[in-house]
Amino acid sequence: MITPQLRASRSLHESVRQEILNRIQNGTYLPNLPIPSTATLSSEFGVSPITIKRALRDLRAIGAVTAIAGKGTFVKEPRRFLIDLSDGIARWETVNVRLISIANEKISDPAMEMFNPPGGATLCVRKMISFTGEPPLAYDANYLSPDVDEAIIDEFAARPVTEALGRLGIRIRNISYLIDASTAARKVAEVFAIPNGYPMLRRLHKVTTTKKGLTIFGILQAPFDRLSYSLNIQSDTKLRPKPKHASGAPRQNG
Numbered sequence: 001m002i003t004p005q006l007r008a009s010r011s012l013h014e015s016v017r018q019e020i021l022n023r024i025q026n027g028t029y030l031p032n033l034p035i036p037s038t039a040t041l042s043s044e045f046g047v048s049p050i051t052i053k054r055a056l057r058d059l060r061a062i063g064a065v066t067a068i069a070g071k072g073t074f075v076k077e078p079r080r081f082l083i084d085l086s087d088g089i090a091r092w093e094t095v096n097v098r099l100i101s102i103a104n105e106k107i108s109d110p111a112m113e114m115f116n117p118p119g120g121a122t123l124c125v126r127k128m129i130s131f132t133g134e135p136p137l138a139y140d141a142n143y144l145s146p147d148v149d150e151a152i153i154d155e156f157a158a159r160p161v162t163e164a165l166g167r168l169g170i171r172i173r174n175i176s177y178l179i180d181a182s183t184a185a186r187k188v189a190e191v192f193a194i195p196n197g198y199p200m201l202r203r204l205h206k207v208t209t210t211k212k213g214l215t216i217f218g219i220l221q222a223p224f225d226r227l228s229y230s231l232n233i234q235s236d237t238k239l240r241p242k243p244k245h246a247s248g249a250p251r252q253n254g
Helices: 012-025 038-045 049-061 110-115 150-158 161-168 186-192
Strands: 065-068 072-075 081-084 095-105 122-131 138-144 172-183 199-209 215-223 227-230
Touching: 012 038, 012 049, 038 049, 049 065, 095 150, 110 172, 110 199, 110 215, 122 150, 138 150, 138 186, 150 161, 161 199, 199 227
Parallel strands: 081 227
Antiparallel strands: 065 072, 095 122, 122 138, 138 215, 172 199, 199 215
């Protein structure tokens, strides 16, 4: 076996982690089968068992492998959660929510400017969303008016947006979405236990509701390989493009 070349620009455990991940992605290590033992990998890579264990810990955190006591470390079957946006804001069933923080802060992400957010301080509720037995799935930040009721704060701290609004008896009037790609910032990377700069999929949203003064701005993000979205738009004449002149310019009435 050829000894792998570890990149000098990375720490040892990061290089080992990336090489093992490459092998998972190219099929060298197959889903539901064990990878070589810590001792075998330590000998192959020429690094300490501690370095191998750190690399495997990172891979468990991103959901690439799982450890089974007494049996070893196994490659996990690739699994991506598909969220349907067609029926209101993304619905989550049987999820676990862990509150991270509630703090007054401004909406500073430039991408949120398309929603015309308030310029002053908002009440930001940050939480992690996961499914039982799975690694953290999504990092959810929602920005509310700083003078909202305590009952609303409590619901948003404990539940996803849709469920919180439903329990409060508040209906959604309109939702605007922006889905983009970004890289993991330091704080988000720490929560997911992934490297800084890891590719992330983000859903930015603005939700207007039937309750006066309650408009929700939010950013939900997850590692790109854990989350995807679908949107089904029914055919409607209102959605058809306007006729164009031969030049391609829209036809003007009158």
